[in-house]
Amino acid sequence: LTSSQEGAADGPEVIDADLWVEQADYASLAPYLSRAWREYLNLGGVTNVAVNGERHGLPRSMFWSPGPAIAALTGQPDAPIEVAAYLDRHNIGAAVLNSGAALGVSSLANPRFAIEVARAANDWLRAEWLDRDERFRGSIVVPARDAELAAAEVRRLGDDHRFVQIQLAYPTARLGERQFDPLYEAASEHGLPVQLLAGAGYAGANRGVAGVGHPATRAEYEVDLGLACQPHVMSMLASRTLERHPSLHLVATGFGISWIPAFIWSAERALPSGGATSNFATHVRVTMSGASISERIGELLSLIPDAEEQLLYGSGDQRDEDVDPLAVADALPSAWRGGVMRGNAASVLLRPATVGS
Amino acid sequence: VFAAPAWGENVTDVQRIIDVDVHHQFSTAAAISEYMPEGIPYQYYSSGAGIPHPHGAFRHDVKPPSGGVPGSNPVHVGIDHLDRHGIERAVLMPGSLLGLCGLPDIDVAAALARATNDWTMTEWLPVDERFLGAILIAPRDPEQAVEEIRRLGDQPRFVQVTSNTLPCLMGDPSLEPIFAACEEVGLPFTLHLGSDYGVTQSAWPVGSPQSFCEYHAGVVLQAPYHLISLITQGVFVKHPGLKVVFNEFGVAWLPFVMWRLDMEYRAARDELPWLERMPSEYIRDHVRFTSQPLEEPDNPSDLASMLSLIGGEDLLLFSSDYPHWDADNPKYALRGFSDEAKHKIFFDNARKLFDLDARLVRAGVAGAAV
Numbered sequence: 001l002t003s004s005q006e007g008a009a010d011g012p013e014v015i016d017a018d019l020w021v022e023q024a025d026y027a028s029l030a031p032y033l034s035r036a037w038r039e040y041l042n043l044g045g046v047t048n049v050a051v052n053g054e055r056h057g058l059p060r061s062m063f064w065s066p067g068p069a070i071a072a073l074t075g076q077p078d079a080p081i082e083v084a085a086y087l088d089r090h091n092i093g094a095a096v097l098n099s100g101a102a103l104g105v106s107s108l109a110n111p112r113f114a115i116e117v118a119r120a121a122n123d124w125l126r127a128e129w130l131d132r133d134e135r136f137r138g139s140i141v142v143p144a145r146d147a148e149l150a151a152a153e154v155r156r157l158g159d160d161h162r163f164v165q166i167q168l169a170y171p172t173a174r175l176g177e178r179q180f181d182p183l184y185e186a187a188s189e190h191g192l193p194v195q196l197l198a199g200a201g202y203a204g205a206n207r208g209v210a211g212v213g214h215p216a217t218r219a220e221y222e223v224d225l226g227l228a229c230q231p232h233v234m235s236m237l238a239s240r241t242l243e244r245h246p247s248l249h250l251v252a253t254g255f256g257i258s259w260i261p262a263f264i265w266s267a268e269r270a271l272p273s274g275g276a277t278s279n280f281a282t283h284v285r286v287t288m289s290g291a292s293i294s295e296r297i298g299e300l301l302s303l304i305p306d307a308e309e310q311l312l313y314g315s316g317d318q319r320d321e322d323v324d325p326l327a328v329a330d331a332l333p334s335a336w337r338g339g340v341m342r343g344n345a346a347s348v349l350l351r352p353a354t355v356g357s
Numbered sequence: 358v359f360a361a362p363a364w365g366e367n368v369t370d371v372q373r374i375i376d377v378d379v380h381h382q383f384s385t386a387a388a389i390s391e392y393m394p395e396g397i398p399y400q401y402y403s404s405g406a407g408i409p410h411p412h413g414a415f416r417h418d419v420k421p422p423s424g425g426v427p428g429s430n431p432v433h434v435g436i437d438h439l440d441r442h443g444i445e446r447a448v449l450m451p452g453s454l455l456g457l458c459g460l461p462d463i464d465v466a467a468a469l470a471r472a473t474n475d476w477t478m479t480e481w482l483p484v485d486e487r488f489l490g491a492i493l494i495a496p497r498d499p500e501q502a503v504e505e506i507r508r509l510g511d512q513p514r515f516v517q518v519t520s521n522t523l524p525c526l527m528g529d530p531s532l533e534p535i536f537a538a539c540e541e542v543g544l545p546f547t548l549h550l551g552s553d554y555g556v557t558q559s560a561w562p563v564g565s566p567q568s569f570c571e572y573h574a575g576v577v578l579q580a581p582y583h584l585i586s587l588i589t590q591g592v593f594v595k596h597p598g599l600k601v602v603f604n605e606f607g608v609a610w611l612p613f614v615m616w617r618l619d620m621e622y623r624a625a626r627d628e629l630p631w632l633e634r635m636p637s638e639y640i641r642d643h644v645r646f647t648s649q650p651l652e653e654p655d656n657p658s659d660l661a662s663m664l665s666l667i668g669g670e671d672l673l674l675f676s677s678d679y680p681h682w683d684a685d686n687p688k689y690a691l692r693g694f695s696d697e698a699k700h701k702i703f704f705d706n707a708r709k710l711f712d713l714d715a716r717l718v719r720a721g722v723a724g725a726a727v
Contacts, residue, residue: 062461062555109565109572145567172565202556205565214556216461 012338013093014326015345018253018289018314020070021129022079023100024121025058032120032127037113058104058117059204063221066100067318080132087135090326093342094350096137096164098317099125102197106144106169107204114143115153122157130162137349139167139195147179151186158190164349165193165251169200170209170228175250176235184245191247193348196232198225198254198290199317225290229255230263233284237267237276242283249283249348253314254290260310261303281306285348288328288340289316298333308336312345359435361486362445363724364717372699374444374687375707378549378604378647378676380452381434381481384425389453392472392479397465419680427680428452431484438679439487442687445704446713448489448516449481450549450604452681455521457495459555466495471505474515482514486722489711490515491547496535497524503538510542513720516711517602518544521551524558527583527601528590540596545645545710548583550576550605580606581614584644588618591631593643600710602645605678609652609660612667615640641668645710647676648702649685657693670698674707 022028026041033041073079087095101121108114118141125138140163142150150168157163166187173179175196187194201209202221208214209228215221229252236242236250267276288311291297301307315325329337383389419437421430428434439447451473460466470493477490492509494502502520509515518539525531527548539546551557559565560579566572580603593599618636622629632639654660664670675691678684691699708714717723 062459110567207559207565208556214461216463216556 012342013091014313014341015349016092016095016315016325017251017312017345017349018098018287018316019083019092019095020066020098020100020315020317020319021083022073022076023066023070024104024124028128029101029117029120029124032123033116037116040113058101059107059200060103061107061199061201061203061221063202063215063218064103064199064317065218067316067320069319069321070317072321080129080136084133084135086321087133092135094135094137094345096139096314096345096349097125097129098139098167098197099129099141100317101125102139102141102167102169103200103203105141106171106200107206108143109145109205111143111146111149114145115149118143118150118153119156122153122163126157126160126162130160137162137164139163139165140192141167142183144168144171147181147183151182154183154186154190154192158186158192161351161353163192164351165195167195167197169197170206171196171232172206174235175232176237176239176241178239180241181244184241184248188245188247191351193249193251193285195251195253196229198228198252201225201228225254226256226259230259233263233280234267234270236283237271237279242279249285251285251287251312251348253287254316255286256291257286257288257311258292258297258300260286260307261300264304277305281310285310285312285344287312287314287316289314290318293328293331295331297331298336302333308333308339309344311336311340312348313341358483359432359485359487361717361722361724364445364714365724371443372687373704374442374675375704375713376438376442376444376447376677376679376687377602377674377707378450378649379434379438379447379679380428380681381431381449381477382426382428382680383453383476384429388429389469389472389476392475393468394472397468414681416680416682416684431481431488434679435485435487438677439485442677444487444677444687446487446489446707446717448491448711449477450491450519450547451477451493454493455549455551456554457493458497458520458522458524458551459557460495461556463495463498463501467498467501467505470495470502471508474505474509478509478512478514486724488514491517491519492544494518494520494535496520496532499531499534503534506535506538506542506544510538510544513716514722516544516713516716517547519547519549519604521549522554522557522579523548523583524556526586528586528588528592533595536592536596536599540599543598543712545600545602547602547604548580577606577610581610584614584640585618587644588636588639589622589629589632591629593639594631594633600643600645602647602674602710604647604676605649606646607650607652608646608648608664608669608673611640611646611669611672612663615667637667641672644672645674645706646672647674648690649676649678650683651685651690659693661693661695661698665698670694670701671706673702674710675703 030038105114105118121141130136130138140154140157142153154166200206209224215224264277264280329341332340415427419427421433423430457466473493482488482490492506492515494505496502506518560576566575615637622636652660691702
């Protein structure tokens with residue numbers, strides 16, 4: 001496949017920083033797992049998938065339910081062709097594919113197993129997707145419970161420019177904890193942002209995003225996620241993580257965006273050393289995926305200086321072919337559109353091709 | 358229909374056996390959907406503990422010849438398990454919904470519990486007279502759980518009420534209506550092993566285990582917490598007719614809990630003025646523990662010796678956990694126990710707990726000789 005502009009709409013190409021495609025599972029990852037781990041999972045033998053189904057599926061959040069376009073891609077052998085055609089139709093010049101693997105990986109309790117699944121998911125993405133279309137980009141999925149193993153995986157793949165970020169789904173420790181330093185060092189070495197992905201909090205061995213118990217409905221879950229990014233970002237600001245790793249970027253995905261002003265005001269007031277606003281502006285990017293976009297979103301975010309430079313367009317996990325994925329641009333102030341739909345992602349995510357990658 | 362052999366007095370020297378934990382399984386996820394009401398979508402989600410069992414949760418040698426998962430064919434369970442081991446009666450414990458308590462939507466969970474009980478009543482109990490049932494409840498909505506206990510409480514083949522894990526400690530007042538309903542219908546409440554599914558509390562507040570071995574060794578440790586709560590909160594003072602069974606939690610921790618509870622109570626009894634007796638006495642009179650997976654010290658009689666210190670032979674019920682991977686074969690279980698203790702544990706304790714002499718007659722499954 002090659003990038004094609006024929007029939008595409010006019011205007012600069014869009015970068016989708018969070019395009020959910022076929023969701024990886026043990027079945028798709030099996031060829032990339034070692035024989036020992038395939039046997040551990042009993043893949044290929046008689047399965048009892050209907051009973052206590054976690055055994056033969058990557059753990060998923062109880063509440064997560066992909067949009068129709070993503071569900072339709074699962075199990076389709078020509079899924080990459082369909083996604084390439086989607087990029088053609090909407091004049092999308094580059095897309096960071098989200099295989100959902102990070103959600104399962106972060107919810108596996110065993111770090112040695114989690115790194116094996118992460119490695120398989122990354123190899124699968126590279127072979128079955130990134131090699132198929134030059135517009136496809138990927139995330140290096142890493143386990144959330146062992147930063148040394150995560151760092152090793154980053155170093156294994158970090159020279160391939162098509163991997164544009166490190167994907168960490170909702171970890172059980174705050175991102176400012178020192179345990180994450182090895183991962184941040186590897187990220188900084190390769191100039192790769194760390195993406196904090198919402199959505200694994202209620203999967204597998206993870207125990208949710210709040211201490212007061214679990215949601216009973218998807219509605220509660222969705223709203224809870226809007227709050228769930230803040231402890232991680234605050235922890236990074238308060239623990240001086242960003243001073244120890246001055247080139248690090250954090251990309252927050254799936255948490256929405258309307259929390260940003262309230263968070264910055266609170267953080268600025270709470271941190272005696274100040275700097276919350278500027279550190280946030282320098283180091284944090286937030287994808288539009290998972291956001292409720294009202295036509296007054298511009299008014300809200302204009303309360304924060306340069307907020308438009310922190311937003312990245314992302315179509316997210318509820319994508320529906322019947323809904324124009326780029327309509328979100330219409331809700332943005334016109335001066336923001338170039339940055340949000342392309343420029344911000346181009347500067348933080350895209351890396352020049354390196355020889356041999 | 359497999360007709361049960363005659364109940365009544367033992368006429369041979371063969372050890373009589375009641376198995377209080379045989380898991381019957383849905384053959385496919387869809388098997389239960391026809392029992393679900395219109396308007397409630399079939400949902401079966403379990404996020405699990407993120408720890409896959411290395412070799413699968415089932416024994417691989419007990420798959421029914423007709424296909425489907427182990428434990429999903431009632432005729433095969435009768436032949437492969439009950440016939441093989443001479444088991445006279447077996448309590449069927451729904452094995453496909455060990456994560457039921459973790460389903461976030463309490464209405465879906467309650468509907469699944471009802472559907473499962475109807476499935477047991479329709480597709481299992483009529484097939485083999487040796488089968489007994491357990492009323493599965495979804496405890497996060499006590500009101501619907503109580504309705505279900507009352508709906509089936511006078512069906513004599515259902516011998517207990519059960520849930521896999523609970524949303525809170527057993528002494529929590531929110532469970533009060535469930536225990537009251539069990540007492541009302543005269544059925545024991547059985548807490549079966551299960552944890553870390555869905556929205557239930559983790560059994561590991563200090564951090565998740567990372568391997569199945571770690572998980573399986575530690576998951577039983579929630580039982581002492583539940584038992585201590587149950588006793589200290591005076592549940593058996595409020596419900597003197599209630600019996601509670603801890604199923605699949607092991608027993609070697611029990612002497613520790615009984616001795617320690619009594620010790621603490623002696624020191625601070627004015628803090629628990631509602632208790633009328635020593636904590637260990639409530640345990641002896643009201644609580645039973647199933648055998649599998651029985652701890653296995655190098656010398657099997659060491660376990661029997663330790664349990665004899667607390668009168669353990671009166672507190673245990675034999676369970677196999679068939680068809681799970683670690684199921685106990687009655688031929689090898691309880692080695693090291695005396696013949697007298699074995700008779701109690703394999704048979705007589707369950708017979709008394711479930712009042713089987715009267716119940717089987719009421720149910721019309723006591724066999725021809727009675």
